[in-house]
Amino acid sequence: MIDDRTSAQSIYAFATWEPLLRLLRADRVERYGTAAGGAIGSIGRGWWSLDLGRARDFQEETEAVQRVRESLAEAGTGSVAFVAEFAPSGTAVLRLLESGPAVEPGIGGPSPGALTLVEGAVPEPWRRLPEPDPGAIPAPSADPVELGRMLRERLPGAVGATEEELAATERRLGLALPAELKALYRVTRGRWEDQPYDSEAADREADAIGCELLPLDDLYIADASSRPAPWGHAALEAVTNPPGAAVQGLVGSPGWLAFGDNGGGDRLAVDLTPGPGGHLGQIIGISHEGYLGADLVAASLTDLAAGRLSERAAPEAGAPLVARVNRAYLPSVEAGAHPELEVLCLGVHEGPPLSLAPVLGLPRLRTLTAAPGTLADPLEIARLTGLEYLEIGPDDWRVLLDAGAVPRTLSAAAVDVSPYPADLRAVVSLVNEILALWDRPPITETVVEGELGAEA
Structure with missing residues (x-):
């Protein structure tokens, strides 16, 4: 969803962003010899994440970010991600990506966080009563x-x-x-x-x-x-x-x-x-x-x-309810599969991509996370009938979406990308496609354009 808004006193005013855009463009020219390719980042009322080089003026950065943060407060917005594109002529195109109530802020970067597909849904441990x-x-x-x-x-x-x-x-x-x-x-x-x-x-x-x-x-x-x-x-x-x-x-x-x-x-x-x-x-x-x-x-x-305090007692060990398959923990999906398993996390490991066959049919499996490239066949996910949370890479999501095989049991989901993805707008488009399956509010894109002058 793309909007084109202008306001002299809002987050959508080019003047609000101009100092930060100049800083980002200068940084790219210093690091790469050109500003081509633009920059991405995210800013919240109490934090920010920018793709800047090590040699930077933190005072200048803070002052530039502060103007944006003040506009966020004025607009009643918690945070905003952005994509900035710089032309050699001096034109700057800023695309502001604003998440609605269905999208949590990303952690450590501008990528969207988890998507709440069912309004008000919380994970199973938060529903558990004594x-x-x-x-x-x-x-x-x-x-x-x-x-x-x-x-x-x-x-x-x-x-x-x-x-x-x-x-x-x-x-x-x-x-x-x-x-x-x-x-x-x-x-x-x-x-x-x-x-x-x-x-x-x-x-x-x-x-x-x-x-x-x-x-x-x-x-x-x-x-x-x-x-x-x-x-x-x-x-x-x-x-x-x-x-x-x-x-x-x-x-x-x-x-x-x-x-x-x-x-x-x-x-x-x-x-x-x-x-x-x-x-x-x-x-x-x-x-x-x-x-x-x-x-x-x-x-x-x-x-x-x-002052009669109790000593901490070590809990009795039982079958782990969370299985992590990666270089540091379990070597295979089979090693973590048992009837009580609730959470399966697939990370970087030695060997070929993994099959989910050992966990198909497990009655309590509710969460699957799989780093990009770890799944042998993403369509096996459709056979996990009790999933409430799924976090996989963009290519795996594409397979599920194209096949109409996204599990409808999900209450929440996420797209696993690095904090600074190669194409943030493509990630946002994928996220909106997932949100649309549950008729949830999308991430909106607002275009703000202005002139910075030709590169020095």
């Missing part, structure tokens, strides 16, 4: 009375939550607060404004509790939606729940009640949906660096405040 354990009970150490006594002794003068404030929080969250958590907030509700003239109050509170406490108003349920991830990463995850695990290996849970922080960005939560080896109300740590699972921190809030 396995119920009606027999789960609190740890013997859980003692709301003792917890309250310890905290009042350590935090004299702290302002605690009222019963009405606690009740209002329960109504907001839609669940009853655990007894230990109520005991904690009855001593301190965690608001910095309760002690505005004491710069050390927060440190004393964290030392007393064993973590940085979230204000009562910020208490939240750490379900799967609280841990978002791009489709291209999330589709490669798989939930495991080893027998006897204390914590269920979920993305999130309606029973994970986040109340604190470890000071490094990891959340602490009361776990109301423990694993078979855990306790109701145990304290878990939710890492901000990963998407799955949580670590057992303490058997109870009382233990946390008393």
Whole structure:
């Protein structure tokens, strides 16, 4: 879809882009002796990716990019990719490629990211709910009375939550607060404004509790939606729940009640949906660096405040749910095939292209990624009847599209290209062809043209 828009005060104004276009053209002339071939890149409100040589003026680059970023904010646009074409006469043609809600930004370059083919769809791990354990009970150490006594002794003068404030929080969250958590907030509700003239109050509170406490108003349920991830990463995850695990290996849970922080960005939560080896109300740590699972921190809030922390237990090894076939991991598809397999990733390996025959018919296989050139027969993909995510190279997509064999079970997909493809517009055209199969909004192209003057 091509549009031709002009505006003196928008992302579509040539003046907005002129400093960057001059910088890109000069860089190409310096590196290649000519600007022929143009340049591509992408810019977001907080980042940018440009194909520039090593010898460059970062201040000049930053200033040029900043003009574009300001226009993005003005237009309410998150990011834009572009193709710039330079003529020896001085004419510059800029093609702005804007993704709609169905296309995630690319990672590390202007190529489109994953395509959400079904609106609102999320990968299977983000749909996974905790396995119920009606027999789960609190740890013997859980003692709301003792917890309250310890905290009042350590935090004299702290302002605690009222019963009405606690009740209002329960109504907001839609669940009853655990007894230990109520005991904690009855001593301190965690608001910095309760002690505005004491710069050390927060440190004393964290030392007393064993973590940085979230204000009562910020208490939240750490379900799967609280841990978002791009489709291209999330589709490669798989939930495991080893027998006897204390914590269920979920993305999130309606029973994970986040109340604190470890000071490094990891959340602490009361776990109301423990694993078979855990306790109701145990304290878990939710890492901000990963998407799955949580670590057992303490058997109870009382233990946390008393400094009785739990040791991490290594999970039991089972059949891997994710198989990576490449030089560093598995040597073949056969080596990773088993009935529980969920994710198959084919990368650079020794030997000829690979057949998918060993995984045809596997009941749980939902994700396939295959680097360009790794598939012996792309049409075998059509025989994988449970795929929800597919990431393959442009040539493999072309085979599927021409044969009308794109799996209609897909919820998301991606085209595997390097961050700087040889022909970005061809990739965009292919992406739009895939989006059209699901009647999803396409990537649009807007042409902006202007004069830079002849090359020096």
